[in-house]
Amino acid sequence: MPAVRIGTRASALALTQTGHVADDLARLGGFDVEIVHVRTEGDRLTGSLATLGGTGVFVTALRDALLEGRCDVAVHSLKDLPTAPAPGLTVAAVPLREDPSDALCARDGLTLRELPAGARVGTGSPRRAAQLLAARPDLEVVDIRGNVDTRLGRVRGSGHGPGDLDAVVLARAGLARLGRLDAVTEVLGPDVMLPAPGQGALAVEVRTADLADPASPLAAALAALDHKPTRLAVVAERALLARLEAGCAAPVGALGRIDDATVHLEAVVARTDGTRLLREGVSVGVSFGWEGDPPAPLPHPVADEQTARSAGEDLADLLLEQGAAELAPLGPGA
Numbered sequence: 171m172p173a174v175r176i177g178t179r180a181s182a183l184a185l186t187q188t189g190h191v192a193d194d195l196a197r198l199g200g201f202d203v204e205i206v207h208v209r210t211e212g213d214r215l216t217g218s219l220a221t222l223g224g225t226g227v228f229v230t231a232l233r234d235a236l237l238e239g240r241c242d243v244a245v246h247s248l249k250d251l252p253t254a255p256a257p258g259l260t261v262a263a264v265p266l267r268e269d270p271s272d273a274l275c276a277r278d279g280l281t282l283r284e285l286p287a288g289a290r291v292g293t294g295s296p297r298r299a300a301q302l303l304a305a306r307p308d309l310e311v312v313d314i315r316g317n318v319d320t321r322l323g324r325v326r327g328s329g330h331g332p333g334d335l336d337a338v339v340l341a342r343a344g345l346a347r348l349g350r351l352d353a354v355t356e357v358l359g360p361d362v363m364l365p366a367p368g369q370g371a372l373a374v375e376v377r378t379a380d381l382a383d384p385a386s387p388l389a390a391a392l393a394a395l396d397h398k399p400t401r402l403a404v405v406a407e408r409a410l411l412a413r414l415e416a417g418c419a420a421p422v423g424a425l426g427r428i429d430d431a432t433v434h435l436e437a438v439v440a441r442t443d444g445t446r447l448l449r450e451g452v453s454v455g456v457s458f459g460w461e462g463d464p465p466a467p468l469p470h471p472v473a474d475e476q477t478a479r480s481a482g483e484d485l486a487d488l489l490l491e492q493g494a495a496e497l498a499p500l501g502p503g504a
């Protein structure tokens with residue numbers, strides 16, 4: 171049986187995500203999968219995520235492991251992946267994404283509307299803070315970080331931590347993967363909170379050289395794992411982020427959806443205190459790249475990705491025309 175080594179961070183979330191991809195690769199390509207643990211800078215640093223500066227703290231060590239041949243495949247949370255391409259590496263699969271929503275995990279089953287005035291809500295994300303405060307200006311947003319269990323433990327009555335908060339906001343997808351949907355008291359719809367670009371999706375990255383033969387077992391298994399509508403949605407979301415020159419800590423939300431061969435992309439740029447939100451959307455038809463007679467699927471839907479990318483760029487330009495850069499810290503060095 172061909173062997174493949176998958177690199178992962180050692181966090182519970184990374185391990186479950188990697189485990190799912192490992193199972194998929196074993197099923198699709200009959201691989202003997204070995205899991206390799208890689209320690210990343212993001213696991214060591216303890217400061218607020220918003221103050222770490224720069225993007226991709228969770229990603230660099232995994233990419234180094236790939237480039238140095240210590241593993242063959244790396245699984246990332248797509249929202250943690252910088253938008254700049256990594257020389258020598260390719261995201262060969264974006265599997266079907268989970269519900270990309272954010273989720274409120276509050277004490278006593280409370281929803282966002284039901285939280286009392288002045289309630290303390292924990293998040294380290296300026297995007298979540300801004301949209302929370304836009305919906306409920308009376309809340310007190312508390313900057314927190316740490317893994318999912320640490321954050322859930324800070325909710326009063328959770329029984330697992332100090333309980334100094336009334337609620338926290340986390341990605342629903344991460345909670346689903348960890349089997350902790352029991353903690354969710356409200357899934358925040360896109361009308362209230364647009365997720366981070368790429369939230370809920372995974373990126374399966376490999377050395378570009380290993381894809382040279384598209385018929386190789388690894389390339390074929392990755393092509394089968396790739397979910398085209400998810401890929402087009404995240405390409406649009408990430409093109410917007412790149413055009414805005416916004417990092418993962420910027421108060422920018424975006425959600426792409428594919429429906430009837432159309433990419434619908436919605437985005438928000440916010441002032442972190444929630445006093446101003448700019449929200450816009452675009453819809454652009456995509457071709458699904460069927461070719462030949464009889465039609466055969468293209469293995470690499472290049473044309474579609476270009477259309478999805480320009481949807482993201484056009485929406486970013488629209489937001490910039492409306493003053494996005496005056497609201498939020500965007501641009502290099504932001």
Ligand SMILES: NCc1[nH]cc(CCC(=O)O)c1CC(=O)O
Pocket residue numbers: 247248249250339340341342343344368369370371372
């Ligand atoms: N930045 C941390 C991170 N990276 C990916 C997820 C959740 C899973 C996902 O979005 O795919 C999380 C935790 C969170 O935001 O709650």
